[in-house]
Amino acid sequence: MQPIEKSIGYKFKDKDLLKKALTHTSYAHEKEEESNEKLEYLGDSILEFITSKFLYQNYQNLKEGEMTKVRAAVVCEKSLFKVAKMHNFSDSLYLGKSERKTGGKNRPAILADSVEAIIAAIYLDGGIEQAEKFIIQNLKDEIDFATKHVGDKDYKTVLQEKLQEHGDVNIQYEITKEEGPDHNKIFTASVSCNGKVLAEGEGKSKKEAHMNAAQKALENLK
Numbered sequence: 001m002q003p004i005e006k007s008i009g010y011k012f013k014d015k016d017l018l019k020k021a022l023t024h025t026s027y028a029h030e031k032e033e034e035s036n037e038k039l040e041y042l043g044d045s046i047l048e049f050i051t052s053k054f055l056y057q058n059y060q061n062l063k064e065g066e067m068t069k070v071r072a073a074v075v076c077e078k079s080l081f082k083v084a085k086m087h088n089f090s091d092s093l094y095l096g097k098s099e100r101k102t103g104g105k106n107r108p109a110i111l112a113d114s115v116e117a118i119i120a121a122i123y124l125d126g127g128i129e130q131a132e133k134f135i136i137q138n139l140k141d142e143i144d145f146a147t148k149h150v151g152d153k154d155y156k157t158v159l160q161e162k163l164q165e166h167g168d169v170n171i172q173y174e175i176t177k178e179e180g181p182d183h184n185k186i187f188t189a190s191v192s193c194n195g196k197v198l199a200e201g202e203g204k205s206k207k208e209a210h211m212n213a214a215q216k217a218l219e220n221l222k
Helices: 002-008 015-021 025-031 037-058 064-074 077-086 097-101 108-126 128-148 155-163 206-221
Strands: 171-179 186-193 196-203
Touching: 015 037, 015 108, 025 097, 037 064, 037 108, 037 128, 064 128, 077 108, 077 128, 077 206, 108 128, 155 171, 155 206, 171 206, 186 206, 196 206
Parallel strands: none
Antiparallel strands: 171 186, 186 196
């Protein structure tokens, strides 16, 4: 636990909270322990609140709709995955045997969930100010970037324009997989052009999965 605490800059009074935050359901089922799902649920709400508060206090030039777009761009799997990678959460995750074998420690969805669980664990252990400190320290740059690009077109629109440069094409998005309980589903989407699959993406909603698939397709085209 010490490398995690040193990296995030917070020392837990209750070490069990930190362990629970890093315990994936696959490990919890094997060991009959509690997973990080409930912490993740709480952390998601705290993250949205703190991000909303920060935007309200520091970006008063943004309209309500723009703040919503910025928050959605920041409170997403992609941003949280970056935070998890920055602090090497993958090295400390408790995963079940099958999840480990299939590369679970590097899955963006699992790592993003662990960040939300850590946020909740910090809140329960040290209060809202410590949780806010962690969130802002790790996501301030993402927030700043998103505010500067809030008027930009989304990835699906950019991909459509790119693919239709030389005429009409048939672009389709399809949800290919759904995993997890109803309150915490992970969707996998594919995007295809004229029947050829260009990329896949994951997300906590079908919309986010579509957007991540479009982003990866654009990266592949480059």
